[in-house]
Amino acid sequence: MDRSLVCARPGCQGPAAAWLTYAYGSSQVWLDDDQEQDGDRWALCAAHAERLKVPKGWSQVDRRTGRPDGRVRSAAALAS
Numbered sequence: 905m906d907r908s909l910v911c912a913r914p915g916c917q918g919p920a921a922a923w924l925t926y927a928y929g930s931s932q933v934w935l936d937d938d939q940e941q942d943g944d945r946w947a948l949c950a951a952h953a954e955r956l957k958v959p960k961g962w963s964q965v966d967r968r969t970g971r972p973d974g975r976v977r978s979a980a981a982l983a984s
C-alpha cells in the first residue's frame with residue numbers, strides 16, 4: 905500500500921513521475937526525479953509536474969535530470 909507511487913493530486917491516479925518537496929521557511933519548491941530525500945514529499949505524475957504552479961512569492965526549482973537543459977537556448981542566444 906505504497907500510496908506514494910501514484911500522483912498526490914486528488915482524483916489523479918497517474919504514476920509518479922516526479923517528486924515535489926517544499927520548505928516553508930525559504931518559500932521554495934523543488935522537483936526531483938527520485939525520492940531519496942527524507943521529509944515531506946509528494947508524488948506527481950508527469951502531467952501535474954509540468955503544470956505545477958507555486959504560490960505567489962515562492963520559487964520553484966526543477967532539479968530533474970533527463971530533461972532538455974539550457975544549452976540549446978544558450979547557444980541560440982550566443983548566436984544571435
Ligand SMILES: [Zn+2]
Pocket residue numbers: 911912913916917918948949950951952
Ligand atoms: Zn497527476
